Amino acid sequence: MTADQLIIFLSGIGGGALRVGVPFLFVSLGECLTEKSGRINLGLEGVLVLSAMTAFGASYLSGSPWVGVMAGAGAGALLATLHGLLCSLPRVNDIATGIALMLLGMGLAFYLGKPLIQPQAPQLPALSLGGWSDSPAVRSALEVNALLPLGLFMAVLLWWAFANTRLGLLVRLAGDSANATRALGYSVSGIRIAATAAGGFIAGLGGASLTLFYPGSWNEGISSGQGLIAVALVIFARWSPLRCVGAALLFGGAGAIGPALQSVGIGWGYHLFNIVPYVLTLLILVLTCRPGVVVPGSPGELSSTR
Template sequence: MSADQLLIFFAGIVGGALRVGAPFLFVSLGECITEKSGRINLGLEGVLVLSAMSAFGASYLSGSAWIGVLAAAATGALLATLHGVLCSLPRVNDIATGIALMLLGMGLAFYLGKPLIQPQAPQLPAIALGNWSDSAAVRSALQVNALVPIGVALAVALWWAFANTRAGLLVRMAGDSANATRALGYSVSAIRIAATAAGGMVAGLGGASLTLFYPGSWNEGISSGQGLIAVALVIFARWSPVRCVWTSLLFGGAGAIGPALQSIGISWGYHLFNIVPYLLTLLILVITCRPGTTVSGSPGELSSAR
């Protein structure tokens, strides 16, 4: 492998980590908010797919990619709010409701998105990180989604808010001890519904990243399970918004290995590298989810019998 090929390969990994990792970042941040309040939302796969369809449709109809982003956030918030309200009812299980909402979101997206498979919608602007290079391949590889800096800033803001604001402390308290929250006169259900809605809104931005930047189109297989992978990613990040940034880049880089190899002419085993993110997910779950153990940083209500 020549020096130029090596540079193109590493540029492909870095650029791919930022492109492929963007949906992981937003969905993991959304799930982090939800789980900090003591609730699990396995329906984020449905949120991601329906938000992706909404973003593409709104961008196509309005002619503005940023209106598509707003539509994705609103769609994610609405579907997640439905999850939060249903889970607040007596004898309703978070896991079963999440799976039902995932199927609902995906079904709605596939049905309503049929007319959007062929058209092209306005795309989000790219941030060029490769202008320092004379190589067209490097410059192309380092085109970054304009939502990525917003996601990083949001992760830092959430990290600060959980530690320093009243709203953040209430979310953490509801996630650690529902009884203590009630004893202080706060509604656990209201806090969890609000946190779930906020998490869905953030996750919806991941859907916008899919259809309005990379791959930049709408089709029924666009998510590839990224919403479900994000649940394992939050566990790996120990429920820290800042760590979600690094774990998202790790998963994004893993998903970019195949395309990076293809960019330098190595096509053997290309499809095998596409399974790396799923192998990482399985490895994380095997290592962290052992019977009788509690993962460090886990909200207390998630580890208790409910």
């Protein structure tokens, strides 16, 4: 590999991490907020797919990608709110409900999105980070999603809110001890429903980025399991919004290895490198989720020892 090819390869990895990592970032931040309140939302895969379809459809019909972004976020919030409401009922299991709503969200998206497979919707603008290079390949590799700054801002905002605001404290309290929350006169169900809805809204932004930037089209395999991977990603990030940024970039970079190799003319093993994010997910779960061991940073209500 020549020096120019190495620069193109590294730019492809870096740009790919920023491009591919954006959906991971939004979905992991949404799940982080949800789990901080003491609830798990395995329905995020359905949220991601439904919001991706809704964003694409709204952008196509309205002619504005930003209308699509808001529509996708709204669809994610609605499905997540349904999850929060159902989980607040007596004797309803979070895991089973999440799986059911994942299937519901994916089914609705596949059914309603059939007319959207062929059309092309207006796309989000790209932010160019490669102006320093004379190479068209490098400049192209370093074009990133316009939603990336919003994701970074949300990560900092959530980190600050959890540590410094009354609402953040209430979310953490509900996640650590439902009994203490009730003893102080607050509604555990209300806090968790609100946190789950807000988490769905944030995850919906990730769905919008899939169809309105990269890969920039609607099809039934658009998410590739990113909603489920986000659950492992949150564990890896130890329920910290700032660490979610690093984890999302790691997973994004892992997913960009194959395309980066192709950009320098190396086609061997392309499909093999596509499985790297899934291998990372398995490694994280094996290394962190052991019976009887509480993962550092885990909300008390989600502890494996409870």
